[in-house]
Amino acid sequence: MKISVVGTGYVGLVTGVSLSEIGHQVTCVDLNEKKIEKMKRGISPIYEPGLSELMNKNILENGLKFTTSHVEAFKDAEVIYIAVGTPEEPSGAANLDYVEQAAIDIARHIARPVTIVTKSTVPVGTNHKLLQIIKQNLLHPVRVDIVSNPEFLKEGSAIYDSFHGDRIIIGAETGHAFKVMETINKPFGIPIYKTDIKSAEMIKYASNAFLATKISFINEISNICELVGANIENVAAGMGMDQRIGGQFLKAGIGYGGSCFPKDTKALIQIAGDFEYDFKLLKGVVSVNKKQQRVLVNKLKQCFSSLQGKKIAILGLAFKPNTDDMREAASIQVTNELLNLGADVIAYDPIAIDNAKGILDPLVRYAYSVEEAIAGCDAALILTEWDEIKRLDLSVFRQMEQPLVIDGRNCYSLDAMKEARIEYHSIGRPSVIEIIETASL
Ligand SMILES: NC(=O)c1ccc[n+]([C@@H]2O[C@H](COP(=O)([O-])OP(=O)(O)OC[C@H]3O[C@@H](n4cnc5c(N)ncnc54)[C@H](O)[C@@H]3O)[C@@H](O)[C@H]2O)c1
Ligand SMILES: O=c1ccn([C@@H]2O[C@H](COP(=O)(O)OP(=O)(O)O[C@H]3O[C@H](CO)[C@@H](O)[C@H](O)[C@H]3O)[C@@H](O)[C@H]2O)c(=O)[nH]1
Numbered sequence: 334m335k336i337s338v339v340g341t342g343y344v345g346l347v348t349g350v351s352l353s354e355i356g357h358q359v360t361c362v363d364l365n366e367k368k369i370e371k372m373k374r375g376i377s378p379i380y381e382p383g384l385s386e387l388m389n390k391n392i393l394e395n396g397l398k399f400t401t402s403h404v405e406a407f408k409d410a411e412v413i414y415i416a417v418g419t420p421e422e423p424s425g426a427a428n429l430d431y432v433e434q435a436a437i438d439i440a441r442h443i444a445r446p447v448t449i450v451t452k453s454t455v456p457v458g459t460n461h462k463l464l465q466i467i468k469q470n471l472l473h474p475v476r477v478d479i480v481s482n483p484e485f486l487k488e489g490s491a492i493y494d495s496f497h498g499d500r501i502i503i504g505a506e507t508g509h510a511f512k513v514m515e516t517i518n519k520p521f522g523i524p525i526y527k528t529d530i531k532s533a534e535m536i537k538y539a540s541n542a543f544l545a546t547k548i549s550f551i552n553e554i555s556n557i558c559e560l561v562g563a564n565i566e567n568v569a570a571g572m573g574m575d576q577r578i579g580g581q582f583l584k585a586g587i588g589y590g591g592s593c594f595p596k597d598t599k600a601l602i603q604i605a606g607d608f609e610y611d612f613k614l615l616k617g618v619v620s621v622n623k624k625q626q627r628v629l630v631n632k633l634k635q636c637f638s639s640l641q642g643k644k645i646a647i648l649g650l651a652f653k654p655n656t657d658d659m660r661e662a663a664s665i666q667v668t669n670e671l672l673n674l675g676a677d678v679i680a681y682d683p684i685a686i687d688n689a690k691g692i693l694d695p696l697v698r699y700a701y702s703v704e705e706a707i708a709g710c711d712a713a714l715i716l717t718e719w720d721e722i723k724r725l726d727l728s729v730f731r732q733m734e735q736p737l738v739i740d741g742r743n744c745y746s747l748d749a750m751k752e753a754r755i756e757y758h759s760i761g762r763p764s765v766i767e768i769i770e771t772a773s774l
Contacts, residue, residue, distance in 0.1 A: 334358070334517055337410040339435045341368055341399070343379060343491060343592070343658075344452050344484045345416035350384065351495040352414075353391040355520035360398040362406035372399040380657035380684050383492040407442035412513060415439075415463075416452040416484075425599035427456050436463045440470035443477075448513045450480045454541075454597060456604050457534045460504070478510040481530045483537035488591065489655030501525045504533020538604065541597040542615055547582040548589045549621040555585035555761025556628075565761025566743060585760045587667075587716065587741035588625035590652035592660040595622075626663050629714050629741045630670045632758045636712065636737060641675035646706040647697075649717025649742075650682035650689045657685040659692045663741065664716050668697050681706035683721050708732050718742035727753040 334357050338349040341363040349361040363369050368378045375392060377385040391397035400406055407413065417431040432453050439449060449467065451460050464479040471477070481504035486494040501523050503514045511527055518525060528536070555565040565585045573580025589595065598619050605612040637643060652662035659665070664680070671678050672694055681700045682689060690699070700706035703725060707713045710733050715722060723744045730736040736755040738745075743759045750757035750765045757765035 334411050334513075335409050336360075336412045336414065336517070337362060337406045338414045338416055339363075339406070339439070340415065340417035340431075340453070341365075341372065341378070342416065342418060343381070343488060344486070345414070346372075346377070346379060346388070347381070347384065347486055347491045347495055348414055348416055348452055348484070349397065350388050350391055351492070351521075352517070353395045353397040354387060356395070357517065358396060359391075360400060360406050360410070362400050362403065364401065366401050369399045369401050381488065381491050382655055387492060403438050403442045407439060407447075408444065410443070410447060411445075412448045412450060412517065413439055413443075414450045414452050414482075419453050419455055419596075419600075421596040421599060424603060426603040427454070427596070427600040429455065429459060429462075432459065432463060433466055436466040437470050440467040441472055443471070443475055444473045446476040446478075448478045448480060448510055450482045450514070452482055452484045454483060454537050454593070454600075455481075455534060456538075456600060457531050460530045460534065478505070478507050478513070479530070480505045480510050480514055481533035482514065483533060485537075485540065488658055489653055496521060496523075498523050502533050502536050503527050504530040504536075506530060538597055538601040541594055542601050542618070544582050545589055545594045545598050545622070546614065546618045548584075548586075548594075549618040549625070551583045551585045552588065552625045552760075553621055556625075558761040559763075562763065563761075564763065568761075585743070586625075587629055587663045587760070588622040590626075590661040590663050592658060595619075595661040626666045627670070628760065629667060629716070629739050630674075632739050633671075633712055633714065634674075636739075636756075636758075639675070640671065642677065643675075643711040644677045644679065644709060645671055646700070646710040646713040647678060647680040648682075648703060648706060648713055648715045648722050649719055650680055650693070651685035651717050654717055654719045657688050659685055659688045662692075662716075664689070665692060667714065667716060668693050672696050679706050679710070682717065683719050704729060704732065709734075711735075712737040712739060715740040715742055715744055718744050727755065730755050 336352055336357045336359050338345050338361045341361050349359050353359040371378050375389045377388055415435045417435050419427040422428045460479050460481045467477050483502055485498055501518050505511050558565045569583040572578050573583050598615055602612050602615050650664040668678050679698045679700050686699050738757050740759040
């Protein structure tokens with residue numbers, strides 16, 4: 334089918350590339366000329382494993398196109414996906430300016446029947462509103478169907494997720510729209526769940542809110558583990574064996590970040606609030622997450638009488654491994670707090686440094702290897718569990734005069750740290766200094 338995708342952020346680009354890969358004729362349109370120029374030259378604007386290769390393959394083999402022209406993108410399209418951002422408003426609500434503008438852009442350029450598919454995460458009721466906006470702005474009286482088709486990809490494994498997702502949600506109200514979506518998506522071979530539009534919109538928010546709840550829950554348990562002397566890794570493994578609970582998203586750490594969980598949890602609280610419903614549980618999830626992001630600095634504070642002038646290495650800046658995305662990364666809060674406490678902060682990330690430079694405080698200095706970051710430091714804080722960091726030869730920490738590692742992602746086994754005789758504090762597990770002290774009694 335002839336498909337256009339509006340917006341080439343994570344979702345738009347991955348959607349465009351994967352629809353092209355399964356044989357559709359795809360044109361991606363974005364207002365950002367620099368981005369489009371890059372993609373035309375085969376350069377992905379995002380670091381995402383496998384994306385650049387698949388994008389170039391589809392440019393060459395399947396005629397995947399990029400443009401800034403609405404005329405070029407919309408004139409022949411049978412289906413148009415909206416994948417523009419829905420960022421957080423100061424109130425927590427989703428900002429719908431970009432999706433509404435995209436709807437107007439579409440309405441002003443279509444001259445044949447079109448199915449509009451919303452991939453962006455939008456509050457319940459938005460698709461009906463978009464359909465109204467489109468109908469009010471049409472220059473030619475053509476049939477328009479609307480579909481809610483929320484996206485569930487995870488950054489860092491976006492390509493894999495597109496081809497191996499657990500389900501494709503299709504919210505529609507006409508037989509024609511369901512048929513078009515089934516035709517488009519059949520080659521993915523992923524189970525399709527058909528529902529009404531409002532339920533599809535809610536499935537997306539409820540799914541993210543549930544996953545965020547799992548994370549805040551396990552983080553609370555990890556804090557209690559530290560108090561009672563249990564080990565969160567063992568607790569999560571034992572819990573996850575119960576298929577009703579499931580082992581995924583039970584990794585304790587420094588809270589969730591990224592472009593989705595923080596904003597979508599707040600947006601759902603707001604959606605409920607619009608109907609005077611107080612979503613107490615989700616408010617708890619959000620406040621636990623805020624508290625959890627402070628856990629590392631609190632642990633560090635307990636190791637020193639003052640952090641004034643202390644040199645602290647930050648290992649990992651991206652909100653999760655295998656992405657250069659810095660949106661709502663814990664590193665923002667942690668570096669700000671350390672600088673406020675007078676520490677000298679030197680940071681390393683294998684991929685995200687360029688993005689970090691535009692986001693972190695200018696006082697943060699950067700290193701281009703783990704070794705360079707920790708040389709002469711008083712402590713190293715691990716914020717992102719990159720493979721490179723997990724696989725480090727632990728002797729590298731010996732470059733610190735008194736090795737002290739505070740790990741927000743539980744990258745190393747307690748036994749290995751004990752053997753390396755490195756003071757090691759992690760999440761929900763006994764501290765290695767205590768183990769060394771107890772063993773030598
Ligand atoms: N990032 C993810 O992993 C992810 C996963 C699932 C769902 N989502 C949802 O998908 C949506 C997009 O997220 P993202 O991270 O890809 O967004 P993004 O903000 O990174 O990218 C959006 C792109 O849309 C472009 N744009 C804005 N208005 C436009 C217009 N009128 N015409 C053409 N282009 C326009 C921008 O220039 C930008 O390149 C959001 O609603 C988000 O919540 C994101
Ligand atoms: O057990 C876990 C799992 C994740 N996280 C953290 O949670 C955040 C989000 O991680 P993840 O969900 O893997 O990445 P995202 O790319 O943000 O993906 C989420 O948000 C997307 C946007 O809506 C959805 O499409 C995905 O299904 C949903 O997983 C990151 O900070 C992770 O470090 C944990 O702390 N513990």
